[in-house]
Amino acid sequence: MNTRPETALKPNKNALIEHLTRIEASDTLGRSKVNCKLINYLVNHYIKLNEQGSEYKSPKEVELAIEVFGRASDFNPAEDAFVRVYISNLRKKLETYYQTEGKHEAFCICIPPGGYGLSFQHLPNTQLKATTTEIATEIATHTKLEADHLAPLADKNNLGDQSDLPTKKQNSNIFNWRTGFIALGVILLASITTNLWLWQQVEPVKVDSYQPIxxxxxxxxxxxxxxxxxxxxxxLFMLNERDPDTNRPRGIRDYGINSYADLEDYFAQYPHKRASVTVAQSxxxxxxxxxxxxxxxxxxxxxxxxxxxxxxxxxxxxxxxxxxxxxxxxxxxxxxxxxxxxxxxxxxxxxxxxxxxxxxxxxxxxxxxxxxxxxxxxxxxxxxxxxxxxxxxxxxxxxxxxxxxxxxxxxxxxxxxxxxxxxxxxxxxxxxxxxxxxxxxxxxxxxxxxxxxxxxxxxxxxxxxxxx
Structure with a gap:
């Protein structure tokens, strides 16, 4: 998964249930009853042990086969790997969900390879958002400190108190620092503008993934x-007929009639149906x-x-x-x-x-x-x-x-x-x-x-x- 989780966490029950509800309602997993049943069991297994204060242990393959898929108690995982197949499929579906519909989730549910247990990880986009906020706050703080440092100088200059003014050399240094800062900003802005313009002029390279096929x-x-x-x-070969009770037209599908030849055989066996059954146009x-x-x-x-x-x-x-x-x-x-x-x-x-x-x-x-x-x-x-x-x-x-x-x-x-x-x-x-x-x-x-x-x-x- 591109959004590789980095920091483990233990979500509370309510957050986990709400998270599970969104997964089950998603297009990625919600259309498959087996995926929903499997992830539901794994999450509730985690919640149950957590509420009991027990050490978390992942469910066993036999347990999943019996509890989720209704297999008999004598199920032998050495002879049938279907549970592993379903877990692998669910793992891929979860990865797809967090790359698409669930990309804004605060955390993700993971099934580490080699087992059937769950781990819960912060998503990098959430961490990135926090990091960005911290950086913005730090910049704002430094900006305010510099503004507070320069403000008294400007105020004293306006008051005309010559005894408290900095020396000419100090004024020159402040001017040079501010001028250099402005010049650097102008250069940076020009660089960004130029690069954006050049990027817009370049045709993106289109990779045709089907060419090797x-x-x-x-x-x-x-x-x-x-x-x-x-x-x-x-x-499929569809038929029309009139309902004998209501006389309303209806479409029907006879699994034994898949061609005109099959229909003729049907009429040969039930000749009285020839007047009421016709081939559907839809x-x-x-x-x-x-x-x-x-x-x-x-x-x-x-x-x-x-x-x-x-x-x-x-x-x-x-x-x-x-x-x-x-x-x-x-x-x-x-x-x-x-x-x-x-x-x-x-x-x-x-x-x-x-x-x-x-x-x-x-x-x-x-x-x-x-x-x-x-x-x-x-x-x-x-x-x-x-x-x-x-x-x-x-x-x-x-x-x-x-x-x-x-x-x-x-x-x-x-x-x-x-x-x-x-x-x-x-x-x-x-x-x-x-x-x-x-x-x-x-x-x-x-x-x-x-x-x-x-x-x-x-x-x-x-x-x-x-x-x-």
């Missing part, structure tokens, strides 16, 4: 051809559409070379005329699902499971979406029918799509040993068609991290093969 072989092809790019957002988007786009859009220094379109509006011509980047769920792939024909996985009927064609291992969301769960996503890159480049970042839930977009636009991740291990054989021009599977961890839809777990070549001929 554009130059990486993963993304470089996107900017080396002449085609514009479409960021394709996966929207799009329905999940949060991955917004948060994932946030990571991809800055790749484009020239905004005229990129557009955003819903997958439901994608045309066959778009698959030929544009470079494409799909962001969305497996169930919303639409026309981009052609890549599944050349994939190493088969996609389940409703887009809720992937099966490895070689090992028959099944990948799907495990756990409770309202608590801790594991999601899977697949990143694919392959050549389109006209030499255009198509990327797809698809997952079962928001977590995998957002985490893949974040991971693949992070230069540290792109240069990590983990990524290189799976990607290095596809880095040359000879291997443009491949897929990477990601495993992502989340708690209550809070994204905690991701890793590449497998990779494989795509059969591009199968992708663009004419249907039989």
């Amino acid at each position: 554009r130059q990486h072989t993963l993304w470089r092809d996107l900017f080396s051809n002449a085609k514009p790019t479409l960021i394709v957002v996966g929207d 799009a329905f988007l999940l949060k991955n559409s917004v948060f994932a786009v946030k990571h991809i859009l800055p790749l484009f220094a020239d905004p005229t070379r990129v557009s955003i379109r819903l997958v439901s509006d994608l045309t066959p011509d778009d698959l030929r005329d544009y470079n494409l980047i799909y962001l969305g769920l497996f169930k919303s792939l639409g026309a981009i699902d052609a890549y599944i024909q050349g994939s190493n996985f088969t996609l389940g009927r409703h887009g809720t499971a992937l099966t490895d064609k070689t090992t028959n291992q099944v990948y799907k969301v495990t756990g409770n979406l309202q608590q801790e769960y594991t999601d899977y996503g697949v990143f694919t890159k392959f050549v389109g029918p006209s030499g255009n480049i198509i990327y797809s970042l698809a997952g079962f839930s928001d977590a995998s799509v957002i985490q893949m977009a974040k991971y693949l636009t992070n230069p540290n991740k792109l240069n990590s040993d983990e990524f290189t291990e799976h990607y290095q054989m596809y880095a040359s021009q000879a291997y443009q068609n491949f897929e990477l599977m990601f495993s992502t961890s989340s708690f209550d839809r809070t994204d905690l991290g991701s890793q590449v777990i497998s990779s494989g070549k795509l059969n591009v001929k199968a992708i663009w093969a004419m249907p039989h």
Whole structure:
């Protein structure tokens, strides 16, 4: 954290509770129930021991797993590091809070690395304010002392008492001192003015943090051809119907209907619904559409070379005329699902499971979406029918799509040993068609991290093969 705390303190209970309330109401931490629950427990643990007059001891990992996350009493931290992951995430969120919304707080709550205890530190900006006040007071004091020293001389001069006046040499010294002081002030003012003018004339150097990402072989092809790019957002297949009781129109989402083909199968099974159910004209988007786009859009220094379109509006011509980047769920792939024909996985009927064609291992969301769960996503890159480049970042839930977009636009991740291990054989021009599977961890839809777990070549001929 840039605002590195320097001086330890022990805030009183009321100040700490008020501080905690502001943290829980902030945009940085307040949107995550798990972060709020965790920081609340840590603070109240500190207050409880403090009120008892006991020596403060940080809670144990097992205690947090049981009390905060509802794990069983036989939880073994040696086999599951999820508490450490959540603490690490909370530590980063607190650092962000004190750099942004909480930058004017009098103190900060810290979780020192290597443990789960709290420490409370003065923030440097508070110390700086105090130091500045002290300096200003000292200057004012010295100014007053000098003014008090000179005032009697001026008063005696006005009274005309020649016997008490300083000698000519003393007057000369005072005059020279005052003249020198004024001259020094003029020079200093001129220097400041000149430097300000020069600073305004110099163009600030703009650091483009995305340039190394554009130059990486993963993304470089996107900017080396002449085609514009479409960021394709996966929207969900929505339906309209009339409420049989009120006759009012309403929008509905049937999880088993994700395409026109699914809808026809539905009508075949329930023919009486054909008269009352229609396809909705309004799009329905999940949060991955917004948060994932946030990571991809800055790749484009020239905004005229990129557009955003819903997958439901994608045309066959778009698959030929544009470079494409799909962001969305497996169930919303639409026309981009052609890549599944050349994939190493088969996609389940409703887009809720992937099966490895070689090992028959099944990948799907495990756990409770309202608590801790594991999601899977697949990143694919392959050549389109006209030499255009198509990327797809698809997952079962928001977590995998957002985490893949974040991971693949992070230069540290792109240069990590983990990524290189799976990607290095596809880095040359000879291997443009491949897929990477990601495993992502989340708690209550809070994204905690991701890793590449497998990779494989795509059969591009199968992708663009004419249907039989």
